[in-house]
Amino acid sequence: MGKIIAIVNQKGGVGKTTSAINLAASFAALEYKTLLVDADPQANATSGIGFDPANIKTGLYECLVHDIAPSDVILKTEYENMNLMPSNIDLVGAEIEIVDLPNRELLLKRVFEKIKDDYDFIVIDCSPSLGLITTNSLTAADSVIIPVQCEFFALEGLGKLLNTIKIVQSNLNPNLKIEGILLTMYDIRLRLSNQVVEDVKMHFQQLVFDTIIQRNVKLSEAPGHGMPVINYDIESRGSLNYLNLAREILQKNGMTQFSEEERILN
Numbered sequence: 001m002g003k004i005i006a007i008v009n010q011k012g013g014v015g016k017t018t019s020a021i022n023l024a025a026s027f028a029a030l031e032y033k034t035l036l037v038d039a040d041p042q043a044n045a046t047s048g049i050g051f052d053p054a055n056i057k058t059g060l061y062e063c064l065v066h067d068i069a070p071s072d073v074i075l076k077t078e079y080e081n082m083n084l085m086p087s088n089i090d091l092v093g094a095e096i097e098i099v100d101l102p103n104r105e106l107l108l109k110r111v112f113e114k115i116k117d118d119y120d121f122i123v124i125d126c127s128p129s130l131g132l133i134t135t136n137s138l139t140a141a142d143s144v145i146i147p148v149q150c151e152f153f154a155l156e157g158l159g160k161l162l163n164t165i166k167i168v169q170s171n172l173n174p175n176l177k178i179e180g181i182l183l184t185m186y187d188i189r190l191r192l193s194n195q196v197v198e199d200v201k202m203h204f205q206q207l208v209f210d211t212i213i214q215r216n217v218k219l220s221e222a223p224g225h226g227m228p229v230i231n232y233d234i235e236s237r238g239s240l241n242y243l244n245l246a247r248e249i250l251q252k253n254g255m256t257q258f259s260e261e262e263r264i265l266n
């Protein structure tokens with residue numbers, strides 16, 4: 001049975017979609033069957049691995065609103081062990097269309113129940129909001145990764161997000177856990193970046209991943225080519241960071257063990 005991980009932050013520009021794409025690709029590269037779910041109407045995860053959202057005729061919207069089987073919308077990518085549940089701008093209307101449905105927060109969970117056994121990991125790229133689609137994602141997920149950029153106002157809004165997670169835990173998904181807080185856009189040369197790392201680790205301690213995602217040109221270029229960074233430049237710092245994150249998550253969940261020689265260090 002696959003582990004479902006939602007990548008969530010209501011702030012934009014924190015590396016959420018970049019993390020969803022590249023974590024999913026890293027799991028796949030480590031030979032775990034992985035599904036990337038694009039739960040954002042902007043559909044950047046869809047375009048980021050080489051699909052044009054304008055050509056997507058069926059996707060997450062149809063699963064939620066029209067009860068289309070997820071197997072009918074999932075796309076096979078050119079990357080081994082990695083599939084995509086795509087999205088497009090139609091998803092904007094989903095929140096309005098499902099708002100009056102009974103058990104509206106459970107729709108995505110029911111979608112995943114049909115396919116969860118087919119994957120080792122399901123990684124959800126959530127929209128930068130705390131709306132109904134994001135609530136569905138949190139209700140369906142086993143755990144949450146919260147990307148936090150190493151920049152000014154890094155912790156802004158984090159309290160509201162954590163409160164939303166607590167509400168979901170209390171009312172909808174008591175098994176939801178925080179997988180970890182992921183520090184992104186780290187620049188070792190900047191005092192501010194180092195200060196943010198210290199502040200986040202002081203506030204959240206063991207919840208913070210050891211792996212830190214550094215600023216990297218290849219990481220920024222890869223989506224423009226419709227590729228995860230591991231396929232764009234496997235030797236880049238961004239590729240190594242996300243492979244290391246995938247391995248850290250695997251170890252944290254007791255799914256595998258790596259020797260020191262096998263670990264890719266930041």
